[in-house]
Amino acid sequence: MIPPEFDAAFREQLHTLFAWRRDVRHFRPDPVPEALLGRLLETAALAPSVGLSQPWRFVTVDEPARRAAIRENFLACNATALAGQGSTRAALYARLKLEGLDQAPCQFALCVEPDPAQGHGLGRATMPETVAYSAVMALHTLWLAARAEGLGLGWVSILEPAAVLAALEVPASWRLIGYFCLGWPPQAEEQPELEREGWEHRRAAAALRLRR
Numbered sequence: 001m002i003p004p005e006f007d008a009a010f011r012e013q014l015h016t017l018f019a020w021r022r023d024v025r026h027f028r029p030d031p032v033p034e035a036l037l038g039r040l041l042e043t044a045a046l047a048p049s050v051g052l053s054q055p056w057r058f059v060t061v062d063e064p065a066r067r068a069a070i071r072e073n074f075l076a077c078n079a080t081a082l083a084g085q086g087s088t089r090a091a092l093y094a095r096l097k098l099e100g101l102d103q104a105p106c107q108f109a110l111c112v113e114p115d116p117a118q119g120h121g122l123g124r125a126t127m128p129e130t131v132a133y134s135a136v137m138a139l140h141t142l143w144l145a146a147r148a149e150g151l152g153l154g155w156v157s158i159l160e161p162a163a164v165l166a167a168l169e170v171p172a173s174w175r176l177i178g179y180f181c182l183g184w185p186p187q188a189e190e191q192p193e194l195e196r197e198g199w200e201h202r203r204a205a206a207a208l209r210l211r212r
Helices: 008-019 034-044 064-082 088-103 130-148 161-168
Strands: 056-060 106-112 152-156 175-183
Touching (some): 130 175
């Protein structure tokens, strides 16, 4: 079989997709069609994984009671994080995450099976963390595919993993990678939100490279 060739026009479009990936915090209430979500998960399954173990487990969260439990967990963790800090920036960041939880029509957790039978242990004897890295690769694959469909994705990181796993009643061996909000952003912004808000600025690639 002859592999496909990706011309300059495609490569430019791909670079544009990378550049327009966003960590989205605001969503329209329009639902994400189940067929579209299924297509995104199928694309995520194409991600590389150590030993072809595919250790990721996506848990879609639809029940209002479970979503409420996640929200309460976020509020508790956020209150602890902000206690005594008096940080305007930290408060802003927390508000953005809360808005995502309240608005996103689709929410899911990404978990990892730390010792999957699939893959027969290949490639992770000395670096078992590659299993979690593989799950993150699947998430990033889904993230880019979602952006290509016009969807936005937001990562909610201010959560207590054990409480989230308990609320979702997943197998005891699973570990939480993250909780995510997915939906249609109300508008497209050329500059990422945290940059617009003055939180931080992206550094050039040369500043992040070390030669030896």
